[in-house]
Amino acid sequence: MRKCRAARHFKGIKVFQHHRKGEKGWKEFDAIEDEGLLDEEGGYKGIPRRCYLLAFIVGFFVLFTFFALILWGASRNQKPIVTVKSWLLYASRPINLSYDVSTITSSVFSGIIRITVLPEPKFEAVLDRFSSCYPISGDAVFTKPFCLEYKWDKRGWGDLLMLAHPLHLHLLWSTDCSVTILGDFKYNSIDGELVGVVGDSWVLKSDHIAVTWHSIRGVKEESYSVIIEALVKDVDALNSSTISTTSSYFYGKLIARAARFALIAEEVCYPEVIPGIRQFLKDMIEPWMDGTFGANGFLYDPKWGGIVTKQGSLDPGADFGFGIYNDHHYHLGYFIYGIAVLAKIDAAWGRKYRPQVYVAMNFAIPVVPSGKTRQQVAPVHFGMRIIL
Template identity: 95%
Template sequence: MRKCRAARHFKGIKVFQHHRKGEKGWKEFDAIEEEGLLDEEGGYKGIPRRCYLLAFIVGFFVLFTFFALILWGAIRNQKPIVTVKSWLLYASRPINLSYDVSTITSSVFSGIIRITVLPEPKFEAVLDRFSSCYPISGDAVFTKPFCLEYKWDKRGWGDLLMLAHPLHLHLLWSTDCSVTILGDFKYNSIDGEVKEESYSVIIEALVKDVDALNSSTISTTSSYFYGKLIARAARFALIAEEVCYPEVIPAIRQFLKDMIEPWMDGTFGANGFLYDPKWGGIVTKQGSLDPGADFGFGIYNDHHYHLGYFIYGIAVLAKIDAAWGRKYRPQAYVAMNFAIPVVPSGKTRQQVAPVHFGMRIIL
């Protein structure tokens, strides 16, 4: 039977072995020192557990106080806003709802459910009046020059109640007698309407952005990113009109001219719009050479983005400079024609091919 004995405290342990006669014995070796872990005679015992607990509690309160002070500093100048809204639910057939604190349930239901927020209690009667009619699809219709009509396919009975942007309301009010405008019934965005006392802040930022406009520093030749710069500057002009600060409009007008005219005249050497007679559409110079250039513009991808930015800038520039608009009207109409999916009735793309817009025909 083999035996081993070791020093009690595992300090410099020596292991011995008794063996049979003629058997080679194992060599003595030093084991790992573990003194202190099993020391029972007053050696070092480490930090007591209660000290760890005390350190944890103190650390927790220090961190809690630190983050509480950060949060307090962040919100101390802000007043909490509590908004309570009423929501109305309209169903096409009777529905039984049951609810608890967090859940609303119902039995099996098949039909139409419409949910709306009630902006003010006085408008509940208006919503009730139009609750039986709802749209299932919509379309933008171009039936005559300078006219855009929205058509909806609807179900139910009665008149259809739809929302419109302020610009649409202004146009509808003066041109469409078949539409009734509910003047005082409106929904505000999350930020609400811009108040005149905020104009000074907007003007300050506007002046800074307009001062930074410089067409000579533009390095991009991509129709997409170039178009975005045009649309951005055009937006500045409309913001200036909205906040009644026309002083920046001359600088914006010049920037738009310098940016747009090379594409209109076909003198923008690094890129340009070309007419593709095979498919009857517009491609870019870079896109005609590389399918991946201009985000696939040469293979008819995302035309509404690229041309949309240019058309937006052209429209704004024509608004603030009528003479320029008359000069480049043919190019503007060509761009608009090829940005929409349908050509005028009875014509083909080839019949409305761009003879302007500074385009060259590719074969």
């Protein structure tokens, strides 16, 4: 590709701003009067007029000096800050450019144009080498556990040069041998240094983190007493009858919070509080499973084959847009977490509400068996009517 070079100068002048602080008035208060106390002072004596005159003169000179400093600072010649950047323009066909200080124009052109900033002169050879290959689209592919593959559809010839974020780079160093990392080819960005990577397919493999009921590293036994003391206090405050929210989001957070108490109790070997937590979770979750909550609830939407809330079906802004399928992983995630813990400490309850729980989990499983529709494979909704 043919290349053109241009340099732009950006000038900026520092501006000093002064903000005058607001003056606060005298605070009013009720006078304290004590019989005989003021009389002993021999009467109130006012401030002499000469003091008023002196205060006026002093204040005038202070304000005059203040505004004089402002005008002096504004009138000073500031040294401009000049930033020079070099840009490279690559064109697939010959192109004639005309430019002035603010615009670049050309004759009619049909082809591919690529423009890049040149951070350092030594990078020009690298940019020239990979200028003929460019991406037109990309995909994120999840086919292997704990792996994310970026694939780009490219055009032109040669290898594709892209820039990797620091996190990408960390995962690429040890996993993907199909790419070449140009460690010295760097661009600065607000997210950190972006490093050049040659290749049209990146495989990012993250470390496997086990999903467990309790903390991975455990809790030190010497901390048990402090945790138990706080746990007892929090569990004693659980009372489903005082819950006023009807939002699926905030209601779900309360459920997940109580479920966490149960797991903490197991980890610090203090099962005495679990019965109270179990009852609280039942009182909170069952109305949503049975469809008896009244003010809100989960509904099955046969049009889109998913779950919405009662409030969300009537108002697109209710429940943070749950009715238009926004943030389902938050709302239902809290409920599913609480349900999982309750089923762990009460297996009979889990078996009873298994169908409803599978409906809630279905939102995260978009795969529908061949020959069937989502409406056919979705179980009955949460004890409430199907919305039409």
